[in-house]
Every structure is written in structure tokens, then in C-alpha cells.
Amino acid sequence: MSVSNKGFLGSTALSAVLAFGIGLAPMSLQAQDYRFTNVRVEGNQRIQSSTIVAYTGLGRGETVSAGALNDAYRGVFDSGLFEAVELVPRGNTLVIKVVEYPTISRINFEGNKRLKDDALSEVIESSPRRVFSADQAERDAGAIADLYRAQGRLASRVTPRIIRRNDNRVDLVFEISEGDTVEVERVSLVGNRAFSDRRLRRVLETKQATFLRALINRDTLIEDRIQFDRQVLTDFYRSRGYVDFQVNSVNAEVTKERDAAFLVVDVTEGQKFEFGDITVTSEFANADPDVYRSQLRLKRGVTYSPLVIENAIETLEQLAVRQGIDFLRVEPRVTRNDRDLTLDVEFAMVRGPRIFVERIDIEGNTTTLDRVIRRQFKIVEGDPLNQREIRNSAERIRALGFFAQSEVDVRQGSTPNDVIVDVDVEEQPTGSFTLGGSYSVDDGIGVAIGISENNFLGRGQQLSFNISTAQDTEEYKLRFVEPKLLGRDLQFAIDLGLSETESSYSEYDTSSVIFRPSITFDASDTTSLQLRYALDLDEMKSRGLDSNGNDRAGPVLRADIAEGKRTTSSIGATFTYDSRRTGLNPTAGFLIESGLDYAGLGGDNEYIRATSKIVAQKLVFNEEITLRATVETGYLGWLGDNKSRTIDRFLLSSDTLRGFEPGGIGPRDMSGSYDDALGGNLYAVARFDAEFPLGLPEELGIRGGLFYDVGNLWGLDDSNAAAGSNVVGRGGSFRHVVGFSLLWTTGLGPLRFNFSKALSKEEFDKERNFDLTIQARF
Structure with missing residues (x-):
């Protein structure tokens, strides 16, 4: 599409026309009065003459100064x-000469690559089949430029042009030069003593540009993000007792x-203040x-935090x-x-105003x-x-993730003692389709496909279906x-699943x-309880014979395989305490x-299985180093008349005990040339981690451990391990492993x-x- 180099009349040109029109009338009329018995309109094509005459506010036969x-004229x-516009008196006739603004035939955007036409159309007010306005076109160009600047493209330029068509129509074209994004080369902090620049940069949403900028996507200078970082930084300090903290300024030098x-x-x-x-x-x-x-649970000496006060x-x-x-009402x-840098807090329980909630009005929810x-x-x-509960409710509505915007306000009700709570929301898509890949040393390369809806039928329910296929595993899950x-406040969940595994670490x-299903x-504020039922068919x-015609599985595994399909019907409960809540x-x-x-509620298996996990984490040295300790235990007590199988017992993965293959430790069947992991009825593992910076730019997201x-x-006990089989490791021994980790936070996820190196192990272990x-998150 070609664009005319001739621009439209801008505000300066319009001002000149206005000055000309105003100056012309007094020159011809001077100070005399006139009476018009006839009004004639010239030049109008779309606007009716009677409408134009009405704009003048003049009546026929009236004396006009x-x-x-x-x-x-101004009207x-x-x-x-x-x-x-020109008003020309000719005797008893007033001639109104007008030149109409053209009508917009269509609107085009040229030069835009980063933003689609639909996104740009949403921010402009000019539209086809409406009268063209030079001032409005300029405002629309500014709105488009603001949209680009919000994405960090400060050098973007938008120029509106028109192409004249017949019948007093024009095509409105916005010529866009998007420019490059302004990347943040360096984020420096001034005035910080308690925490290093490196620690505080981990808090900020704005990141420094590196050669991995394609994965980071947060190294662009965006004003809204900077404002968000000011608040995040303030919350970080005040939650750690720095009640006087403030961000003096944020300066960006381009x-x-x-x-x-x-x-x-x-x-x-x-x-830094503590509670007194x-x-x-x-x-x-x-x-x-x-x-x-x-x-x-507050006590003297605890670090002061506004969140603790709110709780x-x-x-x-x-x-x-x-x-x-x-x-x-409670007033702190x-x-x-x-x-002594302490803050004494008196929680005064006072009488609040006698105001009631008349009703709760909800608008904007279509689904x-x-x-x-x-x-x-x-x-x-x-x-x-x-009022505090109203604010908390507003936060819970936003946390649902169903709405692009949500506002909760209180206004006067039908009486001074009543209020109406207005909830205004704007729906947003809540479904998603994901297609991705995965890799693990245990399962190899895989493909994952997922469909989920977080607001199923508008009822706030979650429905998801996932397919995971790896080199040795296929899983289909419906939740x-x-x-x-x-x-x-009861969460009900039901999981249906089908899986097939062909592990390279086992011979079956x-x-x-x-x-x-579960509830x-x-x-309490820190504890939760899950009650569940499980019906499993496994x-x-x-895996057949090897190249020599021998069964791949040893005698114990063959006995387990001979058990065939088994059904397990179980009930269970999990208690969780989490201090972070x-x-x-x-x-x-x-x-x-x-x-x-x-x-044992029907089915083929009867047993008691108990597991426990304790995790403690602490940030030390001004939160530069993370210390973490984890203890896990498990017990399986077999009660049935039949024998337990390998898949019924515990098999430790490399996530539970590092330094060994899945099933790499524990009892093994080493009859003849076989070497099969059999699992165990009991396990105990302790893991101790220290994570720390390596001195690399924190934008790389690489830390050591x-x-x-x-x-x-x-x-x-109660297994198919016959007396004649050569099973080792029944009694077990504690293995000791040390190691070094690289933790890399990428756009694909946190990798570890x-x-x-195993310091102590059995000779039959698989290291x-x-x-x-x-990387697992605590």
C-alpha cells in the first residue's frame, strides 16, 4: 500500500484556519447589526443543512450583532x-460555507512486527465509517507509542498519515517504527548495608541483560516493572524488621x-527492629x-514484620x-x-462502628x-x-486467577448503618494447552501434552488431562x-491414571x-490434613529372554511376576505442618x-505403610547462603497371607538418595549372573545442602551447592526371596555420599x-x- 507524503491538517493548521475565520467576519461586518431572513449552506455533503444552521444558534428574523x-461561527x-467554516453575510442572506472532514474508509498499521494489528486497534479511538479527526489521530498515535514504551521500546515512533480517496473519504495509516528494546545493562543499589547488591538483585523483577537475554525476558526497561520493584524491595526490607526503609529514587540513564x-x-x-x-x-x-x-505466637525478640501484625x-x-x-476491632x-531497637505492640480491642453488610453485588462475571x-x-x-475481611476477600478473589481485573469497593447502603459491597470483575481465559519436552537421566527424553481448565463450567473447579511419554515410561492422568x-473449606480431588513403564534399571x-479420591x-494456620482412598490395579x-535364551529376571523377580495382577484397596491420611504459611x-x-x-479393605494386598519427612531451611550470612536439612523415613509392614512384591516395597530414586542409580542400594538378588534390585521394607535418609553464589552475574541464575x-x-520380610536364592543386603548399611551441585534457573525451569562421590557403600551398590x-523447591 502506498502512502501519500501529504499529511493531514494538524492542530497548528487548524489554529490558522480558525484565526482566519474569526478575523474575516469583523472586517466585513465591522460593528453593525444584521437581520437575516434566509440562511444558505454551501459545501456540505453528509451533514444536513438544518443541522449546521442549528449549530449557529441563530434564529431567522432576529437582529444579529x-x-x-x-x-x-464558533458553534x-x-x-x-x-x-x-466561513460565514458570509449577503444582504438578508447568511451564507455558511463549510468543508467537511472526510470519512475514514479504513485504518491500516504499517511497520509493526512485535504487536499485532488487533492489539493496536484496541488502544485507538478512530474507527472506519466515522468522521476523521486530526487531533484524534494524533492522540491515537500517542496511545500506540505508549503501548510500545510499556514494552521497553522507548525509541518507537508513530506517524499518522492519510490517503485521499474519492467521495471525501480517506484511509488512515499509522506508520510505525518500533525501535529496539531498551535493555538494562546494569542495576546498581546505593545506600544498602545489610544486604549486598547481589542479594537484592535476586529480589527485583528487573534483571540485568546478559548473553542469555532470550531466556531471561526481564531485562527490559519498563516503567511499570520498576514501580513494582520499588514495592517488592520495600516489602523485602520491612518484613525483615527495617521499618524505616524507603526507596529514595530510581534513576534510569538511557x-x-x-x-x-x-x-x-x-x-x-x-x-533493624524486633518485637518488644x-x-x-x-x-x-x-x-x-x-x-x-x-x-x-508472638514473643519478644522476634524480627518485626507488618505481615506478622496483620496475622x-x-x-x-x-x-x-x-x-x-x-x-x-483490633488496633495495633x-x-x-x-x-534497644524494639517495638512494643499493644493490640487494643476496641468497639467499631455498628455497620452491617446490606448486600454483596457482583458484576462482570459472564462465565x-x-x-x-x-x-x-x-x-x-x-x-x-x-474492613480487614473485605480486603482479604478481595485478595482471595484476585488469587483465583480467573479474572484479568477485580475491584472490591464499599459504598453507602439504604441506611447510614448499612453498606453495599460491590465486586466488579473482568473475566480472562482460564484454560490452557501445553506441549513440551522433558529429559531425565532415569527416563530419557520425553514428550508432555497437557490440557487444563482451572474454572470448569464457571464453578471454580479444576480439570486437567496430561499425557507423558518418555523413553521408558508412558503415563495418562486425569485430575x-x-x-x-x-x-x-474442603478440597475434594479425584485422580485417575494409567501408566506403563519399561525401566532400563530393572528387568521387568x-x-x-x-x-x-481425597479430601x-x-x-489451623500452619497445619492441614488429607484423607484419601486408593484403588490400584498393578x-x-x-521382559522375556536375553540373547542367550535365559530369562532376563532372576528367581525372585520371576516369582513376583508370577503373582500376576493384584488389586490394592487402601485408606490413608497425611498430616502436614508448614511454618512458612x-x-x-x-x-x-x-x-x-x-x-x-x-x-486391606478388600483387594489382594494387606499392609500398613508409614512415611514421614522433615525439612528445615535457614538463610544465613545476610541471606546469601541457604542451609537445608531433610530427613525421610518409611516403613512397610506386610500383613497379608500372600507375599510382597518388589513394586510393593520401597525403591529409592536418585531424588531421595543422591549418588546412586534408582534402586541402586538395598537388598538385591544376585543368584547366578543376576543382579536385581528388590527394594526394602524400611528406609531412612538424611540430606544436608548448602547453596551459595559463585560470584557470577546473578542474571545467569547460576549458583553452587x-x-x-x-x-x-x-x-x-514376607517376600518371594526363597531360601535358596542369593539375596544380599537384607540388613543393609548406611551409605555416605558427598557432592557438588550447579543450580541453574532457566526459562525451561530450575535445573540441578x-x-x-560415595564415601561409604556396599560392593553390590550401583553408583x-x-x-x-x-530442582525441587522447598
Whole structure:
């Protein structure tokens, strides 16, 4: 499409026409009055003459002064429909000469590659079949340029052009020069003492540009991201006791080429404060301060954090609701002690205003049912108003992920003592289709396909179907989750699965079909309990004969395979304690998981299986180094009349005990030339990790780690291990492994490269000195 070099009349040209029109009328009219009995309009094509005459505000036969005629001119011109207007008195006739703005025939965008036409069309107001406006076209060009600048393309330029067509029509063309993105070459911090630049840059969303910029995608200078980083940095410091922290300024110096920027963040840290005396006072006779104080886990010496204060207030107000005390509000009154750097906090339980929630109005949800949004509120119509609970409800609605935007406001109700809660949301897509690849040392290269919907039928339910195919494994999984069963804080989930494995680390194949419903609920702020049922149908399969005509499996595995298909019907529970859920200590965390399953409610197998895991993590040396300790144990007590099989027992993977192949330790059948891992009834593993920076640019996302693992897998009671078979490792021994890790955070996920050496092992163990895994998050 060719574009005319002739531009349209801009605001300067229009001003000149306006000045000409205003100056012309007084010259011809001077100061005399006129009376017009006839008005004639010339030059109009689309606009009716009567409409133009109405814009003048003049009536026929009225006496018109020069000033009134000038006002008539302004009335016609200010309608925005005409490029030029001229009022010419000719005796008793007023001639109105107009030049109409052309009509937009179509709108085109040229030069845009990064942003599609549809995205650009959403930010402009000009549209086909509407009157062309030079001023509006300029504003639209500015809106397009702002859209590019929001993506870090500060050098972008947008020029509106028109192409004249017949019938007073034009094509509006926006010529776009996108320019390059402005990459952040360096992020420097000034004024920080407690934390290094390296530690704080890990907090910021804005990253420095490196040769891996294609994977980072966060090294572009974007104003909104910088504003977000200011808040993130403030939250980071204040959650660690720096109550006076503030970001003084964020300066971005752009190079002459406008393709790079240097970001300087100036901060004032202040002093670190801890909690001093914690007291509770009450204006309510039936609210005992001592009882309420006992519900708080706060104590003197804990690092001060606004989040801890919020959690404490919520705890006290929820206790008041349970005791039937309405309109109780908790006001934190903080006393600053600069001498010992402590903050005394008095939680004053005071009477709030007697205001009730009249109703909750929800708008904007076209797919999501009202009840999905309403259940995010812990208050209903008729309850006393709690502003903190309203804010928490708004956060829960945003956390659903169903809406692009959500606003929760409170306005006056039908009486001064009533309020209406308005919820305004904007829906966004909640389904996804994923196609990806995977690699692991254990399973090889694989393909993963997934379809998921997080708001199934607008009910807030999750439905997903995943297919994973690797070199030795195929899995098909269907999962359904109801987060609020019967409108209560009960999460109901059901898993259906089918898997086929052909592991290169064993001489048998497996097939499995699972049906596993479960219910999970929170027992407290830090604890949760899951109750579940499982119905499994599994089988061990022979891999046939080797090249010499011998069975690939040893005598014990052959006996396991001969058992055929087995059904397991079990019930179980898992208790979880997670200290991170309260946010009391952002530099440390503690996790306990303990599970117990009983199989024997029908089916072929009967056993008790118990597992437990304890994880403790601490950030030290100004949060530069992460220390982590993990302890895992497992017990299998076989109760049935039949024998346990290898797939019923514990087999340790390289994720559980590093330095060995899957099934690399524990009892083994070494009859003749066979060497088969049999698993064990008991295991105990302890892992100790230290992760630290390597001095490389943090934008690379590469850190180092040292680890020490110790573990054992033993016990082979009630198995098919006949007396004549040569089974070793029944009693077991503790293996000791040390190693070094490279942890790399990439756009493909957090990768962990482990290089290990077993210090103590059995001669029949299968060692592995290198391993590549996805880094687990604590």
C-alpha cells in the first residue's frame, strides 16, 4: 500500500484556519447589526443543512450583532465536523460555507512486527465509517507509542498519515517504527548495608541483560516493572524488621542510542527492629485479654514484620467472631524504643462502628458463577462490616486467577448503618494447552501434552488431562479438583491414571491403573490434613529372554511376576505442618509431613505403610547462603497371607538418595549372573545442602551447592526371596555420599546438576557420579 507524503491538517493548521475565520467576519461586518431572513449552506455533503444552521444558534428574523455572528461561527466549527467554516453575510442572506472532514474508509498499521494489528486497534479511538479527526489521530498515535514504551521500546515512533480517496473519504495509516528494546545493562543499589547488591538483585523483577537475554525476558526497561520493584524491595526490607526503609529514587540513564539503560536505586535502610513487649487490652467485658494474648505466637525478640501484625490482628478478630462478639476491632498501637531497637505492640480491642453488610453485588462475571466469588467472603449479608475481611476477600478473589481485573469497593447502603459491597470483575481465559519436552537421566527424553481448565463450567473447579511419554515410561492422568466441597473449606480431588513403564534399571515392566479420591482441609494456620482412598490395579511383567535364551529376571523377580495382577484397596491420611504459611520468619522455614496408609479393605494386598519427612531451611550470612536439612523415613509392614512384591516395597530414586542409580542400594538378588534390585521394607535418609553464589552475574541464575547424603534401605520380610536364592543386603548399611551441585534457573525451569562421590557403600551398590534433575523447591 502506498502512502501519500501529504499529511493531514494538524492542530497548528487548524489554529490558522480558525484565526482566519474569526478575523474575516469583523472586517466585513465591522460593528453593525444584521437581520437575516434566509440562511444558505454551501459545501456540505453528509451533514444536513438544518443541522449546521442549528449549530449557529441563530434564529431567522432576529437582529444579529457582529459578536453573535462570531459566536455562531464558533458553534459550527466547534462541532468538530468541519475542516473549515466561513460565514458570509449577503444582504438578508447568511451564507455558511463549510468543508467537511472526510470519512475514514479504513485504518491500516504499517511497520509493526512485535504487536499485532488487533492489539493496536484496541488502544485507538478512530474507527472506519466515522468522521476523521486530526487531533484524534494524533492522540491515537500517542496511545500506540505508549503501548510500545510499556514494552521497553522507548525509541518507537508513530506517524499518522492519510490517503485521499474519492467521495471525501480517506484511509488512515499509522506508520510505525518500533525501535529496539531498551535493555538494562546494569542495576546498581546505593545506600544498602545489610544486604549486598547481589542479594537484592535476586529480589527485583528487573534483571540485568546478559548473553542469555532470550531466556531471561526481564531485562527490559519498563516503567511499570520498576514501580513494582520499588514495592517488592520495600516489602523485602520491612518484613525483615527495617521499618524505616524507603526507596529514595530510581534513576534510569538511557544511552544516546536509546538501546540500553543503567538503573540506579537509591535506598535508605534504617535500623533493624524486633518485637518488644506484646500486650492485649480490651474494651469488652466478655473479651478476656489474657485469653486473647494466649492465642498469639508472638514473643519478644522476634524480627518485626507488618505481615506478622496483620496475622495477629486476624487471629484476634476471628476469635472474637467465634465467641459471638460483634463490632470488635483490633488496633495495633506501636511504641518505638530507639535505645534497644524494639517495638512494643499493644493490640487494643476496641468497639467499631455498628455497620452491617446490606448486600454483596457482583458484576462482570459472564462465565464464573456468583457463588464462586461469594464463597471468597467470610461475611454474608446481615453480618457486621469488617474492613480487614473485605480486603482479604478481595485478595482471595484476585488469587483465583480467573479474572484479568477485580475491584472490591464499599459504598453507602439504604441506611447510614448499612453498606453495599460491590465486586466488579473482568473475566480472562482460564484454560490452557501445553506441549513440551522433558529429559531425565532415569527416563530419557520425553514428550508432555497437557490440557487444563482451572474454572470448569464457571464453578471454580479444576480439570486437567496430561499425557507423558518418555523413553521408558508412558503415563495418562486425569485430575478433577473441587476446592470448596459443599461450600466449605474442603478440597475434594479425584485422580485417575494409567501408566506403563519399561525401566532400563530393572528387568521387568509394570502396568498400573489408579483411582484415588481425597479430601484435604486446614486444621489451623500452619497445619492441614488429607484423607484419601486408593484403588490400584498393578502388575509386574516379564521382559522375556536375553540373547542367550535365559530369562532376563532372576528367581525372585520371576516369582513376583508370577503373582500376576493384584488389586490394592487402601485408606490413608497425611498430616502436614508448614511454618512458612504464617510468614513469621521469612529467612527460615520448617516442614513436617507424616502419612499412614492401611491396605486391606478388600483387594489382594494387606499392609500398613508409614512415611514421614522433615525439612528445615535457614538463610544465613545476610541471606546469601541457604542451609537445608531433610530427613525421610518409611516403613512397610506386610500383613497379608500372600507375599510382597518388589513394586510393593520401597525403591529409592536418585531424588531421595543422591549418588546412586534408582534402586541402586538395598537388598538385591544376585543368584547366578543376576543382579536385581528388590527394594526394602524400611528406609531412612538424611540430606544436608548448602547453596551459595559463585560470584557470577546473578542474571545467569547460576549458583553452587555442596551436599552430604546418608541413607539406608533394608528389610525383606514376607517376600518371594526363597531360601535358596542369593539375596544380599537384607540388613543393609548406611551409605555416605558427598557432592557438588550447579543450580541453574532457566526459562525451561530450575535445573540441578549433581556431581557426587560415595564415601561409604556396599560392593553390590550401583553408583552414579552425575545426575541432572529439576530442582525441587522447598
